[in-house]
Amino acid sequence: MKSYYIIVLIALVSLMASCTDVIEVDVPEGPIRLTIEASLDWEKGTAGNEQTILLSSSTTFYDNQMPSPVTGALVTVTNNDTGTIFNFEDQNDGRYTTANFIPVLENSYTLNVTHNGERYTGTETLFPVSDISEVFQSKEDGEDDEALEVNVSFQDPEGIENYYYLRFQSRNDMLPELFDIKDEFIDGNEATFYYEKTEDESNNIREFEPGDIVDIKLLGVSEDYYNYMQLLIEQFDSAGDPFSATPVALVGNCINLDDSSNAPYGYFRVTQMVQDTFTFE
Amino acid sequence: MKQKTGRLRLPWLWTGLCLLLGGLTIQAQQNFTISGNVTDKINGETLFGTSIFLEGTTIGAITNEYGFYSLTAPSGEYILVFSHMGYKEISMPIQLNQNLKMDMEIEEFSTQLDEVEVTAEEPERAILRKPEMSVSKLNIKTVKQMPVVLGEVDIIKSLQILPGVTNNGEGSSGFHVRGGAVDQNLVLLDEAIIYNTSHMLGFFSVFNADAVKDLKLYKGGIPAKFGGRVSSVLDVRQKDGNSKNFALTGGIGVISSRLAAEGPIFNDRGSFLVAGRGSYAHLFLKMAGEQNSVSFYDLNLKTNYNLSDNDKLFLSGYFGRDVFEFGGSFSSSYGNASGNLRWNHIFNDRLFSNLSLIYSKYDYELSIDDFSFDWISSIKNYNAKYDFKYYFSDAFKLDFGVSTLKYEFDPGQIKPKGPDSAINELQLEQKSALESAAYVNAEHKLTDRLTAQYGVRFSHFNRMGGQKLSLYANDQPLVYNNTLQFYQRNDPIDEVSFKKGESIKTFSNLEPRASLAYQLNDYSSVKFGYSRAAQYIHLLSNTSSVTPLDVWTPSGKYIKPQLSDQYALGYFRNFMDKKYSLEAEVYYKTVDNRIDYIDGSDLIGNNTIETEILNGESRAYGLELLMRKNEGDLTGWISYTLSKSEQRTFGGNAGGPGINNGDWYNTPFDRTHDISVTGAYRFNDKWSFGANAIYQTGRPVTYPNGQYIYEGISIANYSQRNADRLPDYYRLDVSATYRPNKKPHKRWKGEWVFGIYNVFNRKNAASISFGQNVETGANEATRTAIFGIVPSVTYNFKF
Structure with a gap:
């Protein structure tokens, strides 16, 4: 529903606003933070055992040297219903991978990441x-x-x-x-x-x-x-x-257990696809 | 809050009573009353703001909205003077030894199509002595000679070059008064509430200048007869229609054209006015093969009938609509409609009354063909008002009255267009409420130099049943998630159904209003004003500019009424033989219960708005300067506003620190500096010129402070709410008016208006958006500038 409203509004604006151009604008510089892209997507009809988690660090807004990978972290995912722990191996390019993941519908999973002495965690449920x-x-x-x-x-x-x-x-x-x-x-x-x-x-x-x-x-x-x-x-x-509404910082589902003011960006999702x-x- | 008003009540009434008795004692002399109506000699329009006074005394009166006046003086011989800016002054000797009825027709200096003179609105003697302050009154003739975009005369844009009034950038609807929001303005067209003041998203106002007689904007010191909004009242009055001759006026412009017809009817016992306006740019777009189009039209109607010398009926109406079409995929239309029946009755030469029955409506329709459904939302109200003005004595005048207003809110319904539609039917909870008020307001001349205006409005709001209401665990519609550190919606745990006769919640408030004017000498005065106002309905909008889709909602269990307190102090001075005038005011305003929206709030099609909002407060303060040149071939003004508008929103019942960590943050309508200069120069009988120059601090916005990669795209991270600003805004407009030689006996009068908007073609940012370049993926900032240089030509005529 909402997306149609937004389309309407964008269309209203575009109809009026014949005149847009790219300009240089100074923007503030915020803190650099860990970004967690933990997307465990289980393709229907497959085993879903191979999964990758990406860790990177945020940059200033106009930095074009993206992405900046984060290496040397410890990454695990735990099935909270069975207690099984899956270790993700550091590929030294920001990717952390496993070939042993077992997706179970409606089960809950917890992600744990340790990096630079700080522990990050998040929990998610797998939906069909x-x-x-x-x-x-x-x-x-x-x-x-x-x-x-x-x-x-x-x-x-x-x-x-x-x-x-x-x-x-x-x-x-x-x-x-x-x-x-x-x-x-x-x-x-x-x-x-x-x-x-x-x-x-x-x-x-x-x-x-x-x-x-x-x-x-x-x-x-x-x-x-x-x-x-x-x-x-x-x-x-x-x-x-x-x-559009006043833009705001997105809040994902991962937290920093050691320093709550340094919460990570990104999300830990477990889905069927x-x-x-x-x-x- | 209740306790606070309770404490105020007694001393207030006591003071009122004392002053009232004071008024009565003055009355006990050998006095007589002169009363009557003042009208324009040429077209028979009643005149508002004409000053009637006894020369050499301080006794005087000013005509009300219906042209009526009444003044009382001890018996004797006087010179009675009728004075109205732009009109020939009339003075006549009178022998006052009985009550007199004196209807007067006065004649304009020039009967040209448009007066070239910029006029100070009221005779200066009135400005100085009347306690009325924080009021911007614009003569429609002044409005008509300002340069405007695309040649379309625009009342709302003209107000914005006065101090204390801004908008949210080009192409935004509504206006902001003293740091207030759009929904905090009460906009009345012949007393009917207008919910959306803009056509084409703010490019044009809904007021057709040919149908408007005058307008008054109360930025503060709102008289007790008005209520329901905390920031301002814009009171627009339609013309009654020419009661002497049939007349046609019109104009042909680039985007739109208009035509108005007026004349006497009912054997000269009444008159009528019909005015229509429509845009036709969309026709050209369609001819050019463009699939998208936008258009608007509106219609104004007014007629009046004199039942007797003491009774007059008015019927007026407005209907306006905007239509947007986007190819075959969707279309939308919206607009206001209003109707009003009024009965003026003069009980005796001192008691004037007006009874009004008013209907108004705003509705929005969206039709999405791709998913084959319609979306409809509306707000309607029925209003009955009875207002009185009693002219006790020269020193004491009393306004009082009652009003009741029934609202019906339909926040949205979805109707599938057929059985094949993938969309299910849905009706959001319809709401209704009754807002009632009684008021009394006195204008009291305490001494020759000191005049006071004081009064109180008692308002009552009943949120009526006939709907379901969601209930939440611990009465918390939303809660702060301490782990993830953000506000989260709660799901309702139960629902309670209120029957039609039941009341969900009631509120009442006493709203004291007072102002004082002290005349220092013949050319200067100081004034002080205080007003409290309550607002029971709110426009839900979490975007930086309000949109036509935004929905109104009443106060109730989860949303409290907004309450404002405003203090203002002003200095007013005329100099150089009244050629120039200076108005300086400072104000401080607070608003309690101003809601704001949590991060990521979703207001569209939402039945449980309470899960998206937190209750906060706002404050605004500033300095306004207005320097005018009132006479001569060159007239105009310079206005400057220095101001601050900010808000603060705590977590309250939901816990957590609140929005922006509970710190003050800028409202989107905060403008530090706002300067405008406007001038009109009469070169000769044929040519006259006008110019506006405007400078404003940029609008507060939120900029990104970093980025990260997620899902293969760059996600911007944003910091504090409204902590950054768009670049400063400035613009220069010019216009020239050419009136060909007119033959004295020819009825047809025409003029050409040539205008250039934004002469320097400056690309003022209406907004700046941040995102990735679709080809390179690099982040960039994109400016949307709505109007570059816009030349226009309009032909206006009168027959």
Whole structure:
């Protein structure tokens, strides 16, 4: 629901605001912090044993030397229901990997990271996801009746609260298209979401063309993660626009046990995922 | 809060009673009363603010909104003077040995289409002695000659070049008064509440200048007859319509055109006015193959009928709408509608009354074709008011009255467009409330130099049943998560259903208002004012500029009424034989129970707003200077405001430190410096010129202080709320008006208005957004500047 409002507002602004340009603005410099990207996504129908956790450090806003990997940390994940501990090995490039992970639906997991003498931790539950029922292309839907878009449909189960994170990545593009989805208004229905690109010469964006490939991931996520991603996506799409909310620092689910004022960025998520790849015809 | 008002009550009433008795004793002399109506000789419009006085005395009166005056003096021989800026002064000898009824028609100096003179609104003698302060009154003629963007005369934008009034940048709706929010302004059009003052997101105001007679903005010292908002009252009055001749006025502009017709009806017992305005830029866009379009239109109606010498009926209405269409995918429309029936009755030469029945509505509709559903939200109110003015004596005048206002809130409903829609039907809880008030206000001349205005408004708010209300564990709709350090919504644990007749919560407040004017000498005075005001309904908006989608909500179990206290001190002076005038004021204002929104708040389609808000306070203080040149070929003013507006929000019941760690932070409408210069120069009978120059400190915003990579994108981290600022804003506009030679007997009068907005083509940032370049992925700052240089031409006519 909210994303449509935001689209409306962005459209209102873009209609009026013919005039945008890139300028140099001095921004304040905040503290440098550990960033945890612990995304344990279990693809439906696979074992899900191979998992990677990324650790990096934040930088100043205009720093283009991203990412700056963090090495030498101790990383483990514990299944709180079974007590099993999974050790993630340091690959010395910011990646920490395991080949032994065992995903169990509805089980709760805890992440522990020790770095520079400080201990970080976070807890998350693994939620199931619906299958993608259809992926297809069309022209007449979307904002522009002439432009190609890719559509993804899935059936929301009735009577239970579900939260989803949907990610489109066009292989020709740098940035993905992200959706946070809550079933509040679509409970029990088949829902369809589309990704369409509209021509923008100033940014060198072109419409989808036959042959373009888009990777699609649909994840079943927790309510807390949905809230996190909702804000992340909203700010990624429109922070600073006149009709957007005052941007704020995102708060993930990981804390610093030794220094609460130095909380890490990022999130520890454990999800079930379905994915597909679509090639425009 | 209740205790505080309780303590105030007794001494206040006591003082009021004493002063009232004082007024009565003055009355016990051999006095007679002169009363009547003042109208314009040419078009028969009643005149507001005409000064009527007995020459050589301090006895005088000023016509009210309906042109009525009444003044009382000891018997004797006098010279009676009618004086109104821009009109020929009339004086006549009178023999006052009985009560007199004296209706007067006065004539304008010039009957040109637009007066070139910028006029001080009231005769200076009135400004100095009246305790009224913190008031900006603009003559519609003054408004019409200011240079404006795209040639569209705009009342709201004109107010913004006076001290203490700002907006949130180009393309933002509404206005801010003395550091207050948009929803803290009570905007009245012929007494009907207007909830959204902007067309096209703030590019134009909803007021059609051809239909407006005059406007008055109370920035403080709000008279007791107004209530319900804590910052200001903008009182806009529509024209009654020409009661002498049929007349057409209109204008053809680049974006829009307007036409107004007025004339006498009912065998000259009444008059009417119909004015319409519409934009047509969208037609060109469509012709150019553009799928998106935006347009607006509005319609003003007014008619009046003289039942008798002492009874007059007025019927007025407004309807305005904005329509946005985005290709085939979605469309939206919104607007105000209002209607008002009023009955003026003069009981006797000293007691004037007005009874009003008023309806107004604002609604918003959004239709999303992709997901085939409609979203509708609205606020409606029905209002009955009975106002009296009693002219006890020259030294004592009393306003009193009652009002009751029923609100109906529909915060949102979702309607699927057909059986195939993936969206389920939904109705958010509809709410209703009753806001009632009674007031009494006295204008009391204590000595020849000292005049006081004091009064009190008693307001009562009943949040009515007929809805369900969520309940939370420990009565905490949200709670501070100590581990993760942020505010978290709680889920309701139960629901309670209130029946229609039940009341969910009631509030009442005593709102004392007082001001004093002390005239130091013939050319200067000092004034002091205090006012308390309560506001029971709130516009939910967590964006930096309000949007047409924002929803109003009433006070109740979880949201308390806002309460403001404002103190103001002013110095007023005329010099160089009243050619120039200076107004200087300082103010300090606090607002209790100003809500703010937690980080990541989500207000859209939300039934449980209480989980998104914390209760806080705000304060604003400042200095305002206004220097005017009132006469001559060159007129205009310089205005300067130095001010601060900030707020603080503690965790309260939810625990935790609050928003921004419980420290004070800037409101989005804080402007340190705000300077504007506006001038009009009459070159000759054909040509006149106007210019505005504006400088403002940039709007507070929140900038990123770092970044990190997550999900393959750069995520910006943000620091303190509103701690940074957009670059300073400045702009120069110019205009020229050309009036071709008019033949004396020709009824058709036309003029051309050429304007250039933002002459230096400065790209003033309306906003700055931060994000990744889509090609390189590098972070960058993108400025949105709405208007560069905008030339315009408009043709206005009158027939």
